[in-house]
Amino acid sequence: MKQSLLFLTFLVLPFYINAQIVVVEKKNKIELVGGIQPIKRHKVELTRFEKTYCLNYIDTKHKSNYEYKSFCFDDLEGSFDDFYGTILNGFDELPEDPVKISFPNCNVEFKFSSSLGTSYVEFFHYFNGNVGTSVQISRGKWEKLFGMDRI
Numbered sequence: 341m342k343q344s345l346l347f348l349t350f351l352v353l354p355f356y357i358n359a360q361i362v363v364v365e366k367k368n369k370i371e372l373v374g375g376i377q378p379i380k381r382h383k384v385e386l387t388r389f390e391k392t393y394c395l396n397y398i399d400t401k402h403k404s405n406y407e408y409k410s411f412c413f414d415d416l417e418g419s420f421d422d423f424y425g426t427i428l429n430g431f432d433e434l435p436e437d438p439v440k441i442s443f444p445n446c447n448v449e450f451k452f453s454s455s456l457g458t459s460y461v462e463f464f465h466y467f468n469g470n471v472g473t474s475v476q477i478s479r480g481k482w483e484k485l486f487g488m489d490r491i
Contacts, residue, residue, distance in 0.1 A: 374487040382475040409472040431459045431479045
């Protein structure tokens, strides 16, 4: 009796396990708008899911490990183009004070500088009492990050 019960258990078990796996079809996927890696270990990417854009970066403060951070915003009433244009204006004007932009869950300061005739931006991401710092990004890399180099 025990042998037949054990036999039935091993016979039914594979069907039970296979019934738990269901393949889910993705209708919407995350799209990579653009990405840069100005220095080997510091990567910055802009991704899009439907109307939400996320700027993902590796924090430069942490030298021994890779700490990924990001901030997101919805493209409502042209906010994607406004954000892109604001940073491009900063490259042209090189303001002394950082440009401060408020996003839904954080604040970000964009500090502009120039060295040897090339303009750079570096951003400081303030969230939950923490600060994340990006690598310096040139205008050409910023355009590539936003996918504008393909136009």
